[in-house]
Amino acid sequence: MKKTYRKLNEFDLIETYFSPLSKTLEGAFGLCDDAAVLTVPPGESLVVTLDTLVEGVHFLKGSDPGPLAHKLLRVNLSDLAAMGAKPASYVLSLALPGDVEPLWIARFASALGQDQETYGIYLAGGDTVVTPGPMTLTVAAHGTVVKGRELRRSGARPGDTVYVSGTLGDAAFGLKCLQGKIPGLTGEQRKFLTGRYLKPRPRVDLGLRLFGLASAATDISDGLVADLGHMCSASGVEAVVEWGRVPLSDAVGAILAGSPQEIPTVVAGGDDYELLFTVPAYKTENIPSLAKDLGISLTPLGEIIEGASRGKVRVVDGDGGEIPLPSGGYVHFGDS
Amino acid sequence: MKKTYRKLNEFDLIETYFSPLSKTLEGAFGLCDDAAVLTVPPGESLVVTLDTLVEGVHFLKGSDPGPLAHKLLRVNLSDLAAMGAKPASYVLSLALPGDVEPLWIARFASALGQDQETYGIYLAGGDTVVTPGPMTLTVAAHGTVVKGRELRRSGARPGDTVYVSGTLGDAAFGLKCLQGKIPGLTGEQRKFLTGRYLKPRPRVDLGLRLFGLASAATDISDGLVADLGHMCSASGVEAVVEWGRVPLSDAVGAILAGSPQEIPTVVAGGDDYELLFTVPAYKTENIPSLAKDLGISLTPLGEIIEGASRGKVRVVDGDGGEIPLPSGGYVHFGDS
Numbered sequence: 001m002k003k004t005y006r007k008l009n010e011f012d013l014i015e016t017y018f019s020p021l022s023k024t025l026e027g028a029f030g031l032c033d034d035a036a037v038l039t040v041p042p043g044e045s046l047v048v049t050l051d052t053l054v055e056g057v058h059f060l061k062g063s064d065p066g067p068l069a070h071k072l073l074r075v076n077l078s079d080l081a082a083m084g085a086k087p088a089s090y091v092l093s094l095a096l097p098g099d100v101e102p103l104w105i106a107r108f109a110s111a112l113g114q115d116q117e118t119y120g121i122y123l124a125g126g127d128t129v130v131t132p133g134p135m136t137l138t139v140a141a142h143g144t145v146v147k148g149r150e151l152r153r154s155g156a157r158p159g160d161t162v163y164v165s166g167t168l169g170d171a172a173f174g175l176k177c178l179q180g181k182i183p184g185l186t187g188e189q190r191k192f193l194t195g196r197y198l199k200p201r202p203r204v205d206l207g208l209r210l211f212g213l214a215s216a217a218t219d220i221s222d223g224l225v226a227d228l229g230h231m232c233s234a235s236g237v238e239a240v241v242e243w244g245r246v247p248l249s250d251a252v253g254a255i256l257a258g259s260p261q262e263i264p265t266v267v268a269g270g271d272d273y274e275l276l277f278t279v280p281a282y283k284t285e286n287i288p289s290l291a292k293d294l295g296i297s298l299t300p301l302g303e304i305i306e307g308a309s310r311g312k313v314r315v316v317d318g319d320g321g322e323i324p325l326p327s328g329g330y331v332h333f334g335d336s
Numbered sequence: 337m338k339k340t341y342r343k344l345n346e347f348d349l350i351e352t353y354f355s356p357l358s359k360t361l362e363g364a365f366g367l368c369d370d371a372a373v374l375t376v377p378p379g380e381s382l383v384v385t386l387d388t389l390v391e392g393v394h395f396l397k398g399s400d401p402g403p404l405a406h407k408l409l410r411v412n413l414s415d416l417a418a419m420g421a422k423p424a425s426y427v428l429s430l431a432l433p434g435d436v437e438p439l440w441i442a443r444f445a446s447a448l449g450q451d452q453e454t455y456g457i458y459l460a461g462g463d464t465v466v467t468p469g470p471m472t473l474t475v476a477a478h479g480t481v482v483k484g485r486e487l488r489r490s491g492a493r494p495g496d497t498v499y500v501s502g503t504l505g506d507a508a509f510g511l512k513c514l515q516g517k518i519p520g521l522t523g524e525q526r527k528f529l530t531g532r533y534l535k536p537r538p539r540v541d542l543g544l545r546l547f548g549l550a551s552a553a554t555d556i557s558d559g560l561v562a563d564l565g566h567m568c569s570a571s572g573v574e575a576v577v578e579w580g581r582v583p584l585s586d587a588v589g590a591i592l593a594g595s596p597q598e599i600p601t602v603v604a605g606g607d608d609y610e611l612l613f614t615v616p617a618y619k620t621e622n623i624p625s626l627a628k629d630l631g632i633s634l635t636p637l638g639e640i641i642e643g644a645s646r647g648k649v650r651v652v653d654g655d656g657g658e659i660p661l662p663s664g665g666y667v668h669f670g671d672s
Contacts, residue, residue: 011566027381029488032570034418034554035385035479037486040376045363049371050427050476052463082370091386093429093474127388133469138429140386140476143371150373152365218370230347234368 010128016102017109018092021116021123025089028124036124038089040144046088047143047150049079055134060178065104067198068137069111074200075221076141077119078273081207082219084151085143087119092126093138100135119204151210151217151277156235160215160278162302163287165203167249168224170196172269173262182255189251196249200273205294210277213286217277223268225313225325227276232304233311241267241302241315243323264325267315278304346464352438353445354428357452357459361425364460372460374425376480382424383479383486385415391470396514401440403534404473405447410536411557412477413455414609417543418555420487421479423455428462429474436471455540487546487553487613492571496551496614498638499623501539503585504560506532508605509598518591525587532585536609541630543611549622550613559604561649561661563612568640569647577603577638577651579659600661603651614640 014031022028027037040046053072055061073090080087092112096105116122121141156162174197176182177190185193203219210217216235220227224241232239246266248256256262279287284300291298315323350367358364363373376382389408391397409426416423428448432441452458457477492498510533512518513526521529539555546553552571556563560577568575582602584592592598615623620636627634651659 029490032566033489034415035383035421037419037481038382038384039483040382042378046374046376046382047371048374048425048427048460048476048478050429050461050463052429052431052465052474054431054465054467054469054472056468057466079370083373085371089384091384091476093386093388095388095390095472124384125386127386127474129388129390130393131390131470131472132392133390133472134467136390136431136467136469136472138388138463138474140384140427142384145373147375153369154365230368 013105013128017105018123018126021109021113025122025124028122031125038124038142043147044144045147045150047080047083047085047145048140049076050138050140051075051079052136052138054136065108066111069108070115070199072137072139073112073115074202075273076139077121077202077204078200078219078221080141080143081202081204082151082217082275083143083145084149084207084211084217085145086208087121087204088142088144089122089124090139090141091124094126094128095131095136096128097135098130149211151207151214153216153218153231154234156216156231156237156278156304157280158237158304158306160280160304161284161300162228162239162241162276162278162304163298163300164220164224164247164274164276165206165296165298166274167247167252168220168272168274169252169266169269170249171200171271171273172265173252173255174198175271176265185251189254192249192251197271200271202273203275206275206296209290209294213279213283213290214277215280217275220272220274220276221270223270224272224276225268225315229311229313231276232313236310237304238307238309238312239302239304241313243315243317245299245301247297247299247301263323268325349441349464353441354459354462357445357449361458361460364458367461374460374478379483380480381483381486383416383419383421383481384476385412386474386476387411387415388472388474390472401444402447405444406451406535408473408475409448409451409457410538411609412475413457413538413540414536414555414557416477416479417538417540418487418553418611419479419481420485420543420547420553421481422544423457423540424478424480425458425460426475426477427460430462430464431467431472432464433471434466485547487543487550489552489554489567490570492552492567492573492614492640493616494573494640494642496616496640497620497636498564498575498577498612498614498640499634499636500556500560500583500610500612501542501632501634502610503583503588504608504610505588505602505605506585507536507607507609508601509588509591510534511607512601521587525590528585528587533607536607538609539611542632545626545630546613549615549619549626551616553611553613556608556610556612557606559606560608560612561604561651565647565649567612568649572646573640574643574645574648575638575640577649579651579653581635581637583633583635583637599659604661
């Protein structure tokens, strides 16, 4: 008979796998108290975000614990990055089916530990419960930001240039790869795209550099068009994106060369976890050196414009003609 | 066809039902940004706790949204109370089945709003996702405490008196009532007991008064014996509880008069959400006036003793004989 985690009680589970993840955070008390005590440095605020991943909805059933742990933590780190916050700590809710094995939990915790080192974030507390349904994982992540220096979605102004980090569409095609929907890729292309889906790279360092440069910022989780739309809504403006300037990886370029009808996957597919930000014209000259400093690409792909339809985003081709997209882009609740 | 919440997209859902719950919290930005910004007053720390409730595990399938919202928030408030923290804000994860109706969500949000007023806590952010499985709800709650003044589980010392607020066992019998397992109660008794299960009263005001009096504190969620055991483990001590001093409501007294074999339900059943705390002998004279001030009962029911078995808890009768209990009391993961 397999040894499942239900043979451990919750306290053993915490002591064995999770207390070690809290050891550098004094106020976590080894996860042995009713709550954690977080110290916020004088002059700073605490930034809090929360994301939930459900098996079969946000990740495929049978996903490996390592990539899953990375994704769970990193989607939250991406939100902190979008606010310009420095990662500090997180609390974790694990609702696990009763047949999860201790080895699964060990690998999950180990991957969390790796990301803790990478991003300087530590486990402060949590809850572990059994569920008769799909695995359901929640992280609430805490970061710090100098008071008043947080990045917001609402500051985009007409004339600002719209920038994005990295390349877009990789993760959406990576998911399609895992679902067997993209034939004809090389092994290397497949590995790159699925890696971008499974292991996002939250742009924490970039977020920390954008205060004073960006007028607005957000991360792209629901797709370029949807998240730019949210930013424009919050800012009371519209935006135009030039398709020809959207940064693409070689792998996505190769797919689109053969299947141009896949353009919506790039601009409306989700899970990019890149930063999208707007920069006033007189500050754009600073962006190339920032990109060089950080060793990442920062691409101007559009412009904020005045308009009566708050939140409207158009994607145009080289002639200025609008590229048709599925209504509203990718919306979590619109799948029914 | 019924209108279900899946006909609303996530942004409409947030705007209609949840943004109003955040309006008094400036840094929540109306739930329209990637994260919330919390301000911690100078000289204070932030206390963070998290609890998850799963349908069919922590609450009955088909539970009314109002009591469920109260319970979700209050189990977290009870943890803040156990740390001596003042409630401030919370983030909310809702994983909801696709057939949940807007009216259900409206009532859920309305109950959260009532508790926000009662306890002075406000919604700062969250995530709402669809699940193919049971409803799964998580709250991470934030409170504030003057630096260094948090209550801990680890300070109990031999000779300290063990106190508990309110009465014990009501909620465990309330659950049994809902399951049809306790016949012969009056309507009033049934209403009282189920109310104690469905709508815990977190002892926030008490927690705020215990610094300087209590050597250790925790809340009772897993039952008196289990939670006193955790406190004793953290403190490196043992404890003895006198059964005859355990505070009982009239309803539980009536049940036990006819069914003395139900004693373990009182001391090992869960969901009391009372505070359990230890007080050094020279400070116990302050407790009666504190109880009077707060208008609640605070009952001395046992003593902390030295012992080789860290965390051991014995419940004894009038002759000092040990009352046998199911091994280890109530443990979340021990149900398999």
